[in-house]
Amino acid sequence: TTKLSKEKVEITKEQRALIKAILDAYNRHQIPQDVTKKLLQEQYSAEENFLLLTEVATSQVQVLVEFTKNIPGFLSLDREDQIALLKGSAVEAMFLRSAQVLSKKMPSGYTEVLEERIRKSGMSEEFMTPMFNFYKSIEELHMTQEEQALLTTITILTPDRPYVKSHEAVERLQETMLDVLRKLCVLQHPQEPQYFARLLGRLTELRTLHHYHVEMLTSWKTNDHKFTPLLCEIWDVQ
Numbered sequence: 001t002t003k004l005s006k007e008k009v010e011i012t013k014e015q016r017a018l019i020k021a022i023l024d025a026y027n028r029h030q031i032p033q034d035v036t037k038k039l040l041q042e043q044y045s046a047e048e049n050f051l052l053l054t055e056v057a058t059s060q061v062q063v064l065v066e067f068t069k070n071i072p073g074f075l076s077l078d079r080e081d082q083i084a085l086l087k088g089s090a091v092e093a094m095f096l097r098s099a100q101v102l103s104k105k106m107p108s109g110y111t112e113v114l115e116e117r118i119r120k121s122g123m124s125e126e127f128m129t130p131m132f133n134f135y136k137s138i139e140e141l142h143m144t145q146e147e148q149a150l151l152t153t154i155t156i157l158t159p160d161r162p163y164v165k166s167h168e169a170v171e172r173l174q175e176t177m178l179d180v181l182r183k184l185c186v187l188q189h190p191q192e193p194q195y196f197a198r199l200l201g202r203l204t205e206l207r208t209l210h211h212y213h214v215e216m217l218t219s220w221k222t223n224d225h226k227f228t229p230l231l232c233e234i235w236d237v238q
């Protein structure tokens, strides 16, 4: 008979404090009300939808920077590495954020409106399909808030981003988060031993979306769509 590994998984006091710090930061940093209200009120047109998504994307980058600064240990990394990690993970963190938001049904109908504006923003089908497939694969996981916040943190703390100098320091920080997430998955999804592996599989899918995103921006640019200076800065768009 296969001996089920009933390994005694225990979250330490420090790890519990880490989860709390990351979850508080994740919940504290939301898109400002006035931005989301505009998204609900403005009329629909491909141009208007693109402008609104650009505004909400710009706001999300600012939220991402604030969240990242609250990741325990992040500010003790080398300053240039902090920038390299933010630039390297901005697109993936944004797609992970959009998947987490779009897989939640909100009473305000925000999710439906957002989805409608994405579908009618002048984005070509070839990028729409993989993006919505990703949203679906995230939705099927039914991630808890802690798992979402930790998965975003793990994405940001990816050591092999371009221009990262002290690879080990980032790796150590990421491993701390991976260990906490692994334990959480075992405790919160006891009947799904593969759940943690499935979560990490989503990070691989995120990297392919990153590739699509570069082409998506270029296709928008050719139809002379303007991005904000912050988006150009963080996404290396000319």
Ligand SMILES: C[C@]12CC[C@H]3[C@@H](CC=C4C=C(C(=O)O)CC[C@@]43C)[C@@H]1CC[C@@H]2C(=O)c1ccc(O)cc1
Residues within 6 Å of the ligand: 030, 031, 050, 053, 054, 056, 057, 060, 094, 095, 097, 098, 099, 101, 114, 118, 216, 226, 227, 231
């Ligand atoms: C990524 C995205 C811009 C940012 C949106 C995302 C859909 C849902 C979101 C939810 C957010 C929240 O509720 O916190 C923050 C903004 C995001 C993350 C859009 C889907 C396609 C779009 C896009 O790629 C895009 C890129 C450049 C643009 O100028 C306009 C759109």
